[in-house]
Amino acid sequence: MDDRLRKPFMESTKDMIMQMASVEINEQGEFLDQTEDISSYGVATLVTFVGKVKGRLLLDMEPEVASEIVKQVLGEELNDSKDATFMGMIAELNNIVGGDAITRLNNDMSFGLRLASPAVFTGKNVIISIPKIQSSTMECQTKFGKMRINIAFERGGEN
Amino acid sequence: MKRVLIVDDSPIIHNLLRKVLERNGYEVCGDAKNGKEGVDMYKDLNPDIVFMDITMPVMEGLDAVKLIKEFDPEAKIIMLSAMGDEELKEEAKGLGVDVFLKKPFDDYKIVSAISKVV
Amino acid sequence: MDVKYITPFLDSVKNIMEQFGFEKVERGSIRKKDNMNVDMDTISIVGLVGDVKGNVSYAFSEETAKTIISKMMMGMPVEELDEMARSAMSEFANMITGTAIANLSGIEEVNEVTPTPPSIIYGKEIYMIITPMETLAIDLETDAGKIEVNIGLEM
Numbered sequence: 208m209d210d211r212l213r214k215p216f217m218e219s220t221k222d223m224i225m226q227m228a229s230v231e232i233n234e235q236g237e238f239l240d241q242t243e244d245i246s247s248y249g250v251a252t253l254v255t256f257v258g259k260v261k262g263r264l265l266l267d268m269e270p271e272v273a274s275e276i277v278k279q280v281l282g283e284e285l286n287d288s289k290d291a292t293f294m295g296m297i298a299e300l301n302n303i304v305g306g307d308a309i310t311r312l313n314n315d316m317s318f319g320l321r322l323a324s325p326a327v328f329t330g331k332n333v334i335i336s337i338p339k340i341q342s343s344t345m346e347c348q349t350k351f352g353k354m355r356i357n358i359a360f361e362r363g364g365e366n
Numbered sequence: 367m368k369r370v371l372i373v374d375d376s377p378i379i380h381n382l383l384r385k386v387l388e389r390n391g392y393e394v395c396g397d398a399k400n401g402k403e404g405v406d407m408y409k410d411l412n413p414d415i416v417f418m419d420i421t422m423p424v425m426e427g428l429d430a431v432k433l434i435k436e437f438d439p440e441a442k443i444i445m446l447s448a449m450g451d452e453e454l455k456e457e458a459k460g461l462g463v464d465v466f467l468k469k470p471f472d473d474y475k476i477v478s479a480i481s482k483v484v
Numbered sequence: 485m486d487v488k489y490i491t492p493f494l495d496s497v498k499n500i501m502e503q504f505g506f507e508k509v510e511r512g513s514i515r516k517k518d519n520m521n522v523d524m525d526t527i528s529i530v531g532l533v534g535d536v537k538g539n540v541s542y543a544f545s546e547e548t549a550k551t552i553i554s555k556m557m558m559g560m561p562v563e564e565l566d567e568m569a570r571s572a573m574s575e576f577a578n579m580i581t582g583t584a585i586a587n588l589s590g591i592e593e594v595n596e597v598t599p600t601p602p603s604i605i606y607g608k609e610i611y612m613i614i615t616p617m618e619t620l621a622i623d624l625e626t627d628a629g630k631i632e633v634n635i636g637l638e639m
Binding site for chain 3: 243244247251253254255256257261262263265288289291294295298299321322323324326327328329330331332333334335336337338339340359361
């Protein structure tokens, strides 16, 4: 996948989560092609977008990372990842990260992208599969646990 | 005390923005969850400042701005959106939007935006 | 939410199920969903942008998913939801979406609506939120089992 497509998502994820929750995200290595279904760390949020290209951003994190972000943003401890406010906050986080990233892509590459609503999932042994789409994953580490960023573009982002 | 109308489809944003506004001495006089409600509430409540999201159901933010400005050309509107590409900013400016903020936000960002419009 | 926006999504399931030789697809009541628990093992989720914006999801039990996939694969037995079965499930989601979009375009106010890529979620005790607004849930009783359609659309 073209770095111009996936890098903005990495930068937006780092910038927005730092701004909103003061949580530092450290990349572990490089973006790798995701060839298998993703086995979730616990809390997964996805937002899809459409314009000249179509794609999807998935943020997947351990519940402790999500809890810390929720705590920092809302100013209260909500440790139950099934709580409606908890999940709503993580969905909103992805809306903001996704919005920032596609703003960058629209400015740099004139893609005219728009976001659909973010969705968020939590459960036991959750597996996420995105059929027939090239996707690329960056594994990350935070002080509170693991997170991964998976970015998918239909036809690898070709118009 | 300045009265603020919040127009956004996300209850989380209402919640967070209300906290920021209240602790900085502003009163939230209305919570609208789409552009149409925003226009109706503006006419009813006559707020001093409006915070307006863009992507919303029923009526999106830029259309709501247009109607509010038709009703009251002096309306003080601050856009607050997850999106903020140049095209959107230009369009908002053309409609007479005073300040364009991109989410996320903090106290400083909100307070300085308000000080620019009132 | 106007019921005319719901029908296209239910009809598309019926159309596709019938194409695979299922006969019964009966619609249960529409309810507003307060609890976000999905008592199902497989959820296909599709996003929409344009005049209709949001997400629609289709949830099945593992047994129902296996029965549908088996029919799709000409009666081949499906023991577990492995990658191959999951890929068939995705195809099913794509078909339902394609048909739903075609049905939606029949609504007068809908000039433009574009689907975003589907994702499929598998797991146990899944909780989800698919829209900041209200979500409607409709059960479809089929001869492969129950399909829960969740509609979280803004328009």
